[in-house]
Amino acid sequence: MAKTNPGRFFEDYRLGEVIAHAVPRTVSGGERALYHALYPARHALASSDEFARACGLPVSPMDDLITFHTVFGKTVPDISLNAVANLGYAEGRFLAPVYPGDTLRSESEVIGLKQNSNGKSGVVYVRTTGRNQDNQSVLEYVRWVMVRKGNLDAPAPDTTIPELADVVSPDDLVLPEGLDFTGYDFALAGEPHRWGDYTVGERIDHVDGVTIEEAEHMLATRLWQNTAKVHFDATFRPDGRRLIYGGHVISMARALSFNGLANASMIVGLNGGAHANPCFAGDTIKAWTEVLGKAETSAPGVGALRLRLVATKGAPFELKGEDGKYLPDVLLDLDYWALVPV
Template sequence: MSKTYAGRFFEDYAPGQVIEHAVPRTVTAGERALYHALYPARHALYSSDAFAQSCGLPAAPLDDLAAFHVVFGKTVPDISLNAVANLGYAEGRWRASVWPGDTLRAVSEVIGVKQNSNGKSGVVWVRTRGLNQDGVAVLEYVRWVMVRKRDPEAPAPETVIPDLAPAVAADDLVVPPGLDFTGYDVTLAGEPHRWGDYEIGEQIDHVDGVTVEEAEHMMATRLWQNTAKVHFDATLRPDGQRLIYGGHVISLARALSFNGLANAQLIAGLNAGAHANPCFAGDTVRAWSEVLDKAETAAPGVGALRLRLVATKGAPFELKGDDGKYLPDVLLDLDYWVLMPV
């Protein structure tokens, strides 16, 4: 009897299935240091305990995307080990801050399946929750993945496509307890632009770029214990290249957005997301943003800004062609909510 694990294939999933993911992970301050070494991340609230305390928090929490990567990585052996591609996200909410010393684990429920017309793969939708050592949900999100079939001749399952909200309602965003931006120091944060300075429809070119390095991508993917084969084994793709983990592109783009959105301190919601085209080592990633919506919150001095964040290898403010499809240089189209001072 084989003791090795080949991972789940498309025909192994069924709606209603609940998967408890293995290997809980205790995060430390080292997680933050590595995250900031891998990406040009410099939002003040994640960087400085003193700055976080001036905003009503006990200390600087772990970067929201670092927490996302840890939880995401837990799910890979069960959800996307045999994935062709991770396709998109929806209904994401950060529900509680993650602190050094917290232990994170993940639980997913299969909420949809649909076989592709080629009969060789299918799309699986899952809702994942990241839980801390006390069983408190720190984040939740839906993602959908294209997964290979083990047996192309296996019958197609009944199609179930989940009905997902187009966006997280502003009223459903969770503001960390105690967060107070009334005494916010824009000098220490790095830019003067507050919530009221942004207009719906405004577009921001974040100017800077980062060339993706093979070594950094591999280190990041190992750090998050993401075992998806397409990130490690170059023989799995016809072009012989290892696919850059989509979360790596998200974090690069978010870090680049500091130039123009330095006061977008906390990520609160993930409305939608698409990895539009593959990213490979040697690609130079740039980013631009568009303001989609604004909302007030009940927390003192705290506003919510809904943003589209686009990672691209090309020019800013170019997204789709006349056919409605993403242009080939576009890598990521992410729709998310941030919290910032009013």
């Protein structure tokens, strides 16, 4: 009797099933230190306990993307072990801060299935929820992933494509209890820019770039316990190259956005995202942002910005061609809400 797990294939998913993912993980300052070693992350709220206390929080929370990567990593053995590609995200909300010592676990509900016309793969839509040790939801999001079929003769399921919101309504954003930016220290944060200094339609070139290396990518996939074969097994792709984990690109671009968005302190919503083109070791990632929207919040001194973060190997502010398709140099197109002092 086989004891190993080859992973699920497209025909193994059933609409409406709920999958509890192994293995729970207690996060600590170790994750934070490694995160800051992997990425040039410098946002003050996630770096300093004293800065966080001055903003109404008990201690410095984990970087929001540490939460995302940890919750996401739990899902990989059940959702994307045999993936061709992770295609997109929607309806993401960060529901509570995660602090050192919290234990995170994940579960996913299959909310959509569509077999591709080639009959060799299909798209699986899941809504994933991350919970802490108190069973409190800390994160939820939808993603869809293209998964290989194991049995090409398996019948195609009825096509179900979920209706997903284009943007998380500002009214549905969840702000951390006690968050207060009225005494925000702009000098310690590194930039003077407030919510009112940004205008809808404004574009920001974040200037800096980072060349991706195999070593850091391999460390990242292991740190988040991401077991997708395309990320660590060079024999799994015909070209013999490891595909860089899309979350690695997200974190790199978010960290680079500090230059111009140092006060975009917390991510609270994930409206949508696409990994436009594959990323490989040796690629140099740069980033630019477009301000898509602004919203007031109920928290004192806190506003929200809707931001389009683009990671690219090419020039800033270039996104799509005349045919409406992403240009070859574009790696990531991410639409998210962040909290900013007013």
